[in-house]
Amino acid sequence: MRESFFATHAAMEDAHWWFLARRDILEVILAECARRGSTGTVLDIGCGTGGNTARFALRHRAIGVEPSPEAVRLARQRFPSLTFVEGYAPDVVLREASLADVFVLTDVLEHVEKDIALVRRLVEVAKPGAFFIVTVPANEKLWTEHDVSHGHYRRYSKESFTTLWAGAGVETTLMSFFNTRLLPLVYVVRQWERWKGKASGEAGTDLSLPRRPLNSLLRKIFAGESAALRRQFGKPGFAYRNGVSLIGVFQKHHRERARAHSPDD
Numbered sequence: 001m002r003e004s005f006f007a008t009h010a011a012m013e014d015a016h017w018w019f020l021a022r023r024d025i026l027e028v029i030l031a032e033c034a035r036r037g038s039t040g041t042v043l044d045i046g047c048g049t050g051g052n053t054a055r056f057a058l059r060h061r062a063i064g065v066e067p068s069p070e071a072v073r074l075a076r077q078r079f080p081s082l083t084f085v086e087g088y089a090p091d092v093v094l095r096e097a098s099l100a101d102v103f104v105l106t107d108v109l110e111h112v113e114k115d116i117a118l119v120r121r122l123v124e125v126a127k128p129g130a131f132f133i134v135t136v137p138a139n140e141k142l143w144t145e146h147d148v149s150h151g152h153y154r155r156y157s158k159e160s161f162t163t164l165w166a167g168a169g170v171e172t173t174l175m176s177f178f179n180t181r182l183l184p185l186v187y188v189v190r191q192w193e194r195w196k197g198k199a200s201g202e203a204g205t206d207l208s209l210p211r212r213p214l215n216s217l218l219r220k221i222f223a224g225e226s227a228a229l230r231r232q233f234g235k236p237g238f239a240y241r242n243g244v245s246l247i248g249v250f251q252k253h254h255r256e257r258a259r260a261h262s263p264d265d
Contacts, residue, residue, distance in 0.1 A: 050075030177243030
């Protein structure tokens, strides 16, 4: 992502419906993880300007990790009481990664050219039983200048997201599309942007703050998907079969299970 975009994100992420609703959903998912294990320490990887980290810190020990110096500067300025580490995970936070109960990667992997290598490295350093909560953009038909300006390498399909985590030494606790209810609206906007050849929001993005009543309504519609995602937690299948994004929750195998699946046994 271009450094200049982080100021736009910092200005938007505490007010814009998409950031707020995604955060509402993540909070529900974290609560479900807490029912199945410890969520005391949350490592927010690719934390950007810190909005999610701050929300997690209300109930957990949260540490933000971000490679962009400008994003870290803004995060520390906005949330001076929290810990933000500049650099690439997990190498800059190896000790913290080895102790973390939850790794959160919200719309991060699409920015990483070698996404499989990063996933394998994170799982390698994580302790047995650690959770990974991951969101990524989905559906190549939604690719626009917004993705280009954000430095995306890809939007994921169900198949590519599944392949990304296959063989990583984790159990899938939840996998589903989400931001489904607003997919028709997003699709129309994205096709309009394709026709125009440019994004409709600020700084080459889709981000523009609607009026308060509409902003609240959009947040409520999107965040309302948390109920179906919660019900699907721990079950096979998808809560939603299509959507703007994908969400996955994965748990690293405990030693006993990993040993049971060892090819040397």
